Structure formats: C-alpha cells, structure tokens
Amino acid sequence: MATTALEHELKEMIIETLELEDVTPDDIDPEEPLFVEGLGLDSIDALELGLALQKRYGITLESEAESSRQHFANLKSLAALVESRRQK
C-alpha cells in the first residue's frame, strides 16, 4: 500500500522527535501499532509525540485516554487525526 505524503512526513517527524536510532521511514508500517508491539514506543514517547503535534500542526489533544489511544494506534490513524484537526 502506497504511503501518502503526510504519512511520510509523520514518519520523519516520529524518527526525528523520538530520536529513533537505526529506524528509517521504510521501517514504519502505516498499519502496524506504534506503541508497545510494532514500533515499540512507550508512554514518554506518547507525551513527546503529543507535544510535536501541537508544535507542528497546532493540534491539542484532549486528555481523555481512549480517544488518544485511537489517534495513536498506528500511522494511518495519526495521519487521519492531523488531516482533520491541523491548524497549520
């Protein structure tokens, strides 16, 4: 499945923001989980990612855990969040 330009942008943002060593954009499958399994990110990464989304796209995530879990499920859901809520 082809990666969209926004997905690619998000992959680069994730690698740069979270200082992922030895990970390239190609290593991130848009449909694989970002957290725990899949890419293996942790709760501090979630906070860091939330901050990056705020800085780059002006998106402020609600503190309600379930919706954040859905937004952060994988790269596709993250891209959908950015597409629908970006301010810049």
Add this chain to the structure above:
Amino acid sequence: MADLYLHDWRGWTPHRVADGEPRLDTRDKPAGTAVPSMLRRRLNLVGRAVCDMLAAIDPDADSLVLHASRHGDGERTLEMLYGLDEGEPLSPARFGLSVHNATVGVYSIASGNRRSQQAIAASGGEWAALIAESRGYLADHHSSLVVIFSDQPVPPRFAAYAPESFSAAVALRLGREPVEGARRLTETPMAVDDPTLQPLDIIDWLMGLRQRVACPMSRRGWQLANLPS
C-alpha cells in the same frame, strides 16, 4: 581508617590514549550496546559509556551502584530552563532524563539490577563523597560495590563559572577484602591546593600516570598500592 581494595575498574574518555590498557575505552562515541536501542536513544554519550562500563564490571547486575557527577546532564537541564523562560513547552523525554539519577535508572531498567542506587553531586567533592558513601555501605555488611564518576563539559554559556571539564567516566569495584589482582586503596589526611578532582584525573591515577589523587575540599588524599603476590 580501614583500607579499601580496588577489585577492578573500567574507564571511558576520548581525551587519552589507551596504550594497551583494555579497561579504557577511548572511542569518541561509546557503543552503548549494554542497553537496547529503544532505551539507548535517550542517553547522552557519557550515559552510554556508564551503562557499558556497568555491564562489564557488574555482569550479573547484582551490585550496589553509587554514581557521582558534578554537573550531570547540564546540557539538557540548563537548556530546558532557558526554554521555559522563553515560554516553550518542556520535552517530556528530555525532562525525564535530566534528573541526576537518570543514567543509573536506565541501567537498572535494562539490566534488571534492583539493588540500591545512589546519585551524588557534591560541588567538586564527588570523589571524596563516593569513598565516604562506599565506606558506609561496606561497613553495612556489603562485601563490594560499584562506584561511578562521570562528567562532561559544562554548556558553553556557563563554562566561565566552572573549571574546564572533559568528557570522561570511570567505574570501580571497591571491596572490604582483597581479591586476586586487587590493589590497596589507602586514604590519608592531605591539605592540598590541587584542582578539583574530575573523572579524567581518576583515570590517570588508575593508569599509573599520577601517584595520588587528592580532594582540596575534604582535605584527603588517596593512593593505590599493589598487593604482594
């Protein structure tokens, strides 16, 4: 005062030549392979060196660990303060790793070491503090422990306020009793005007490049002696 015994040591600094000494790592960038990459990414160079040395000197991950550093991760901590002043949000990852016990915390997660760990900053008296704390633990029924002393250069805009410092880290296993290959560590009162002790000085001392180290703040000096075989 009872003698201590130096059982083993490891060091890291790019500012010295190993000269055949296998216990000294002089690479610019330590491998950091003791810690999985998802944890390693959050460590700075000194932190990576410390974790590698701990894995080498405490392979069973079952030792008490005392870690002293005068400045800690000054780069992260001080830059965060400037960021706050400019109204920037804090990076959670950087904040988490800016605390003084961050490196040994990462090491304990990676290695599974659940023994006591202590982080020390002593305004230039780090080495004396490490030895004093070691004596306390060793008197409290522990036969040996690991002490770490590490530091890195102070961020440039604060450099004028601190002695010039170099990236270096050293890990020593100290014990109450001698073991094969150990050296006796003697401590004596010594009023000196020496510069503040840094990790690089301890490496030089362990390498035999200087006969003693001394702490002007605590007015104590230390020497190493080989034991009769």
